[in-house]
Amino acid sequence: MSVNAMSDSSSSRPMLAAEQRPSLWLLLVTLMLLQFGYPLTEAGPWWTLAYLLLYSGVIGFGVHTVRPNPRRYWPIAAASITLVAGGTWFALQQDSSAATSAMLSSVGLLQLTLLVVLLTRLIHPPPDAHTVDLLLIAVCAYLLLGGVFGVGASLIEVVQPGSFVDNAPGAGAVAWQSLFYGSYVTLATLGYGDVTPVEPWARSLWSFEAVAGTLFLAVVIARLVGVAGFAARDQPRHEGE
Secondary structure: OOHHHHHHHHHHOOOOHHHHHHHHHHHHHHHHHHHHOHHHHHOOHHHHHHHHHOHHHHHHHHHHHHOOOOOOOHHHHHHHHHHHHHHHHHHHOOOOHHHHHHHHHHHHHHHHHHHHHHHHHHHOOOOOOOHHHHHHHHHHHHHHHHHHHHHHHHHHHHHOOOOEEEOOOOOOOOOHHHHHHHHHHHHOOOOOOOEEEOOHHHHHHHHHHHHHHHHHHHHHHHHHHHHOOOOHHHOOOOOOO
16 A cells, blocks of 8 residues: 555544544533633623633634544534634624624534534444543533523524523523523523523523433433443453454
């Protein structure tokens, strides 16, 4: 086989689990900080800028995913560029509703793209993926799922103000930060009742999210935990096998 043929074969092969693991840990840590660190954006413009900079971890995961096969994963690259543009606009004009909508749309686009990629890896795992790798992918996908629904709820509120109400004492108009909180409460089916959908599309979105979150935990994560350590991929391999 020629050197060029070997190079083409190497560049087109799927990324192996051992190579993915560091970037998956980066994605998980970044998502934990982003999805639950949004109160920083209420502490002032500089804290908002610091929060937006955390998305560099998500973009870093995207770059690591795109690099071996840019033709297959070009939507991640496009969504990352969109996020940089939308985030920069929002950082410069944080009081603009148009900039806020652009930032939320770009965040939702990138998270949805990564969610599709991760779910594809769960359905067709890499050949050397251990169950712990699949669990890591599943947890990241679950966090992305809540983020995607949070963006959807925020955009519904932008298009039709009053679609959600915040019943907390002293609460005013429902901000996107409150809707991200409400999204994860709905995803986990906790049902606190403080942030509530009142319009038909808002109720439809969050009822679908509650069903999706329950099914994800019951079908995906519970199944992976149940087979952890027992699947053929988790068994030690001896030399010559």
